[in-house]
Amino acid sequence: MAKKTQDAQELSKNLKEISIAEFFEKNRHLLGYENTTKSMLTVIKELVDNSIDACEEAGILPDIKVTVKPTEDNKYMIRVEDNGPGIVEEKLHLAFGKFLYGSKFHRLRQARGTQGIGVAGAILYSQLTTGKTAKLTSSTGKDIIELDMTIDVVRNQPNIISTKKEKNLKGWHGIKIELEIEGRYVEKGQSIPEYLKQTAIMNPYAKIIYNGPNGKTVFERATKEMPNLPKEIKPHPHGVELGILRRMARTSKDLNMSVFLRKNFCRVGSSSADQILKLAKIENKTKPSELRHQDIVNLHNSMQKVKLIAPSTDCLSQLGESLIEKGLKKEIQGEHFVSIARSPTVYKGRPFAVEVGLAYGGDLNAKNSAELLRFANKVPLMYHNGDCAITDAVKSLDWRRYGLQQSQGSMPNGPLLILVHFASVWVPFTSEGKQAIASYPEIIKEIKLALQDAGRKLKIFISKKKRNKEIEMRQNMFERYIPEVAESLSKLSGEKKEKIIKGLEGFLKKEEKGEKK
């Protein structure tokens, strides 16, 4: 017994707090840093996503400059610069030098990043692999601030090495981040150029200038029209979880229940609040902070039962059918394009919407299986293709109905590119690296519906194309025999051969016109 007690004392002694930065330092593969090729892409992705988010939030057409320059063996300097609103001096080091620090986590509104992890992860990866400091430059239009910093991993705090303040003569505003990292540079497949191309497709109002190790590429914007800035919404009663409701009630200072419900949830007015309270058998004069456990359980149940309008969907920022086609046409040499933007729908009180674009024919390879571009909140998903709701939905659809070839359960074959965009206030990523969407049945179903809508549109084109090809073949066949037929007819009728040939050719053209109407 004595021994055991001592063991427990001994073992308990080692229990201590782990900083979230230490956690990610040790588990950096969770953030997408498991090998040098992927790590390099992840750094670019985190910086670019963050930049476009910042621009959009401030209503500024994004101008993003990305630079990748080899320094020494397997080392690269990465720089991403935007023309966003910048960050004020007091918060600059915290915004990027501290894990789980951000402005978007507690908000119900579509955004690329929400976790307050991305850029800090890139800085951590840089200091882990090269030991270099991160250089941050920011201006809100006033002075230009420059910081040299590292992350103090044990305390999860930014550690400023030096600061510099400069006059802002040209009125620049934005953020510039420069890091040196270990990496391996590739240009095909899951690569930085491919990521930037897909970003340009899905964000056709952004201009992206890429200075890579092998030269410069400019992705021009295809439009100056920006999607609507999504609005923040309150949680919907149908989506709130018991534990969260309990916390909201316990910490509420509201003096009665109706105010509490109307103030904290969307789509609750006086009469629906009354209905909820009546069903839960709670008096309006009760203070929310004084509800007992059973009251909260009852309240939660009745909140699920009372009929309410679905949450407003202006918290989403869909791209829309026209912009999807513009984006695709800009970067893909296809023959025909179709797009579908489904109306938003709701999952557990959280609005989401699916958009689909298809490119067909042209330069797309007819012999391979279709290419799939996956996006979540306008960000390309480059990895974990096999573990994603979008892939599941595409493979489980019967594409043969739409005139394409497919072995069951596989990607369809043919000169086809499939773009799927999942937009939501909350994307259930399968990991912090944000490369795949968890396979919730509600999500898969909605993606399949969007694909079906797009497939039907595409089918019209494919069928027409097939029919035209058949007609053309028939014509070609007939055309070849025209002189012979004309000769025989001429002999039989005494009519001139040339006239008969002209007549026969006229028939052909008519048929063609008729069919093509």
Place this chain on the structure above:
Amino acid sequence: MAKKTQDAQELSKNLKEISIAEFFEKNRHLLGYENTTKSMLTVIKELVDNSIDACEEAGILPDIKVTVKPTEDNKYMIRVEDNGPGIVEEKLHLAFGKFLYGSKFHRLRQARGTQGIGVAGAILYSQLTTGKTAKLTSSTGKDIIELDMTIDVVRNQPNIISTKKEKNLKGWHGIKIELEIEGRYVEKGQSIPEYLKQTAIMNPYAKIIYNGPNGKTVFERATKEMPNLPKEIKPHPHGVELGILRRMARTSKDLNMSVFLRKNFCRVGSSSADQILKLAKIENKTKPSELRHQDIVNLHNSMQKVKLIAPSTDCLSQLGESLIEKGLKKEIQGEHFVSIARSPTVYKGRPFAVEVGLAYGGDLNAKNSAELLRFANKVPLMYHNGDCAITDAVKSLDWRRYGLQQSQGSMPNGPLLILVHFASVWVPFTSEGKQAIASYPEIIKEIKLALQDAGRKLKIFISKKKRNKEIEMRQNMFERYIPEVAESLSKLSGEKKEKIIKGLEGFLKKEEKGEKK
């Protein structure tokens, strides 16, 4: 410009800290809580893994009691009790009621859990879905402590509702955790009974009593022999990352470099320390805390270059070939069993070892593809099968070489069960839910080697079985003709038919013996 400045002020104002508990509350699918079936399994898994870890660490043969009882619609009471060392009163609430709090994170030594997330996640899921408190009972052999608690999500702190202290008349020690959760109970496939069965296979020295909604199952222990308790090791110079080395140096109080290297790393003696320092052109008398950036880069480079013995592998706790077979035989009705425990190897300075067990024939279904049981540090991996290094390795092996059928790139077919155990001081899980191992090439390679070793052993059995079957068929065939042949021979030779029959039958038996040698 004015507008932009204001925007930045406005936008920066919202920047704030996010607690890790809030992060996981919102992203609970990262911990394995994405649907009610899986969530229920995850709760059990976290509690049981934690219990077995505690017992092993204290050298106690684990006795684990698991209870699952329906309470109301879709709600279940879950209780897991162990006979481990318990946790002292002062730390009990912290050990389970705070995310990123644990004893195993900073240690290089094999353990089931290391993150300090698991049990806190289960408690969080419970309070989210039922709003009930968690009941923790612990004794280190002295008084029995009972706590009722919740997690204060905003502060990531345990919140004790009530405590009780009782005399410990029977000298009990261990931990008991009781939670009420929302769940969906299943018994097939990815289920609690299957998880417990696999746990019993891989931990044959543990006794597990399961009181489920449909009755009681006891998984008896097959052995009282426990695997060696793994030892903690220091990091190996070949595995340290630049950023970590930098931090170690900066915070070191050592007075010279040789002491610093020898004290903080394994496999570094005076002469290898001298070699490293000479190569890096650093004088021994330099204080580690005063190294400049370039010194650290040089030190890091030369640490990679100097030849050193591989790290000691007693930080691992392999099960061993004999226990793997015992575990399999206990729960699987197979005809033949083989096992392989590969010697540990090292990846980035981190030791790991692969063990494989195969069960063949018997009750295993000959018509299906082989069944795969995946384990990491003795814990069954039940989800994300398609995204796991173990699955990749099994599918990419050519099983036809070992007498099995297989379409290329698929699981082999036949009455086969494949068990793969990956043991390491650091398992690169693809998410915090710990259900799949990231596909590092070094890991896949080692798993394939283990599978090949096991495959060769199995092949001997399968070949013999095939040959015996052929002989048997030949014999049966010949046996059928013996009377006829004997009759003819008898007529020709005048010998008695009965004697000839006996002689012929004697031949057959000899052949059989000869072949079976």
